[in-house]
Amino acid sequence: MRTTLNLSRFYKACNPSYTLNISNVIDRQYYIDFADVRGCKIVEELQRTITRISPDEPTCQLFTGHIGCGKSTELQRLKAELELAEFHVVYFESSQDLDMADIDVSDILLSVARQVSVSLEGIGIKLKPGYFTNLFKEVGDFLQTPIELSGQAELSLGIAKITAKTKDSAQLRNQLRQYLEPRTNSILQAINEEVLEKAVEQLKLRGQKGLVVIVDNLDRVDMRPVASGRSQPEYLFIDRGEQLRRLKCHLVYTIPLALIFSNEYETLKNRLGGGIAPKVLPMVLVRQRDGSDYEPGMSLLRQLVLARAFPEVSWNGRLLIITELFDHTETLDRLCRVSGGHIRNLLGLLYSCLQRQDPPFSRDCLEAVIKDYRDDLLLAIDEYQWELLFEVVQQQRVKGESDYQSLLRSMYLFEYRDPLGRWFGISPALAETEKVLAWQQSK
Numbered sequence: 001m002r003t004t005l006n007l008s009r010f011y012k013a014c015n016p017s018y019t020l021n022i023s024n025v026i027d028r029q030y031y032i033d034f035a036d037v038r039g040c041k042i043v044e045e046l047q048r049t050i051t052r053i054s055p056d057e058p059t060c061q062l063f064t065g066h067i068g069c070g071k072s073t074e075l076q077r078l079k080a081e082l083e084l085a086e087f088h089v090v091y092f093e094s095s096q097d098l099d100m101a102d103i104d105v106s107d108i109l110l111s112v113a114r115q116v117s118v119s120l121e122g123i124g125i126k127l128k129p130g131y132f133t134n135l136f137k138e139v140g141d142f143l144q145t146p147i148e149l150s151g152q153a154e155l156s157l158g159i160a161k162i163t164a165k166t167k168d169s170a171q172l173r174n175q176l177r178q179y180l181e182p183r184t185n186s187i188l189q190a191i192n193e194e195v196l197e198k199a200v201e202q203l204k205l206r207g208q209k210g211l212v213v214i215v216d217n218l219d220r221v222d223m224r225p226v227a228s229g230r231s232q233p234e235y236l237f238i239d240r241g242e243q244l245r246r247l248k249c250h251l252v253y254t255i256p257l258a259l260i261f262s263n264e265y266e267t268l269k270n271r272l273g274g275g276i277a278p279k280v281l282p283m284v285l286v287r288q289r290d291g292s293d294y295e296p297g298m299s300l301l302r303q304l305v306l307a308r309a310f311p312e313v314s315w316n317g318r319l320l321i322i323t324e325l326f327d328h329t330e331t332l333d334r335l336c337r338v339s340g341g342h343i344r345n346l347l348g349l350l351y352s353c354l355q356r357q358d359p360p361f362s363r364d365c366l367e368a369v370i371k372d373y374r375d376d377l378l379l380a381i382d383e384y385q386w387e388l389l390f391e392v393v394q395q396q397r398v399k400g401e402s403d404y405q406s407l408l409r410s411m412y413l414f415e416y417r418d419p420l421g422r423w424f425g426i427s428p429a430l431a432e433t434e435k436v437l438a439w440q441q442s443k
Contacts, residue, residue: 005309005324011354013308016347019072022080029311031077032304034070034284037297039417042279043078049276050250051085055209060245062273064219064257065281066408066415068344071254074281075214078252082212087250088203090119091214097163101222102173103232105240106180106187110159112213112247113191116199117156125202129155131190135183136162142179143172155195184243192248200249212250219254231258238264241272257408261398282422283414284341289396289423293337301336304343305350309359325359331366338370340414340428349373374429380410381430389413389426390439396423 012018013030020027035041046061053059065071072093079089092115094100098107117127129136136158140146145165166173180187200211218236226235233256237244245251259268260280269277286297306318309325326332339346352369353361381389385406392398392413407413413424430436 005359007358010309010359011351013311014347014351014354016068016344016351020076022073022077023083026311030304030307031073032300032307034297034300037285037294037300038282039285039419040279040282042281043074043081045279046078046252047081047085050082050087050212051209058248058250060247060251060253060272060274061276062253062255062268062278063281064255064260064278066257066283066342066411067219068342069281069283070343071219071281072216073343075216075252075254079212079214086207086209087212088119088123088199088208088210089212089214090116091216093217094215095217095220099167099173100217100220101224101232102170103221103236104177104181105236105243106177106184108215108218108236108244109184109187109191109247110162112215113195114156114159114163116195116211116213116249117154117159120199120202121154121156125199127155127195127198129158129194131186131194132158135187135190139176139179143175145172188243188246192246196248210250212252213247214252216254219256221256223256223258233259234262234264237272238262238268241268245272245274261408280415282417284343285416285418286336286339286341287416287425287428289418289420289425293333297341298333298336301339301341301346302332304346305332305335308347308350323360325361326366327360327362331361331363334363334370335366338428340425341416342411342414345373345411370429374433377410377412377427377430378433381412385410385412386435389430389436392424393426393436394443396425398424 020031022028022031035044042063046063049059049061063071063075075091079091082089094108094111097111097114120127132155139162143165162176166176196211203211221233221236223231223233226232228235230239237255237259244253253272255278257280259265260278262268269275284297284301285294286301288294303315303318306322306325310318310321313321322329322332335346335349339349349369352372353365356365356369388407389412392407398408398413408415412427412430414427416423416425426436
């Protein structure tokens, strides 16, 4: 069997920063369902909560995992499935609207209101911003920068004007927050009464089941301390979590993985999750606890790579043309193994191969890419972190928040799920370093 590789399309498909849009026909061909080898069916659980358990009452669900492990793609799949179930879904990347290093609750609330308004305006539903017309005028007076809106102006335009005024000025942003902070409950009430409840009402008149808002990329919120001494994620999602969950629609928030290891995890679960634990998306299980390959996971990762090159070829057909992409099947397996089951890692390594040569990729090319990746990881590890790493490798578990901060966030450790539960393994690229090999021999 011989097929022609569309190199420019393959190059785009391997871009590690690209999120698949499951409603797009081509992207859907690239999508591989890893639920069975991640040890959890998160999209199904999020969807069932909305469509089956509580379709008419607002829900607030939390979703997290390593940055780059495939959360955004899974949320796009959730969006597509909820739309099939006749819900109107507003998905947005908060990092497009907000400065991840400097966020307050009012920023998130206004961002949700703006995105919902834009989405509804797109399908011909226009909301009259009664409370917000006065608020925008008062904000303009307070900031001494008029925000002019006509009587018929859309709510989204007013919020966009405020955001534009403050986005590039920390001073204006702080002034705005001082003004909005004491009004947070009034703003929440207005968003609920003038935006969300009216939206749900209008959508149901059109035969839809309700409104779902998916706020992606909040897991990228900077860990910096705020005035109270708390980290920004603790302040937003724990201290102010009750306000974030009070929006009257179905909500899915991404949150930083660090919070899962926080001493206040139960508080987070109760305040923001309403008693429901956050869903954690682990790595694709490509190895077992003893270090040997986990073949079901390896098989799906092979398909992820091959599907990006040959989306129109059948599942089994792709296995017959591996040598159009790699010099040997073992080179593909080496790529899958060293990625550790981290999707963006895998695509990043593949992309680096493409930058060096056209397919079929040689083993030497891949090894050179892996060496560069390993060297980059090694640059930042200090002795204390090596000690922590060895401890985690031995015990296959992480003890607490500080360990997470220095190891998991730096991609030195990956989290997996198997029938026995959660376990942690060192990055396969690091596992091959002289330091780790010498330590293992000494044991």
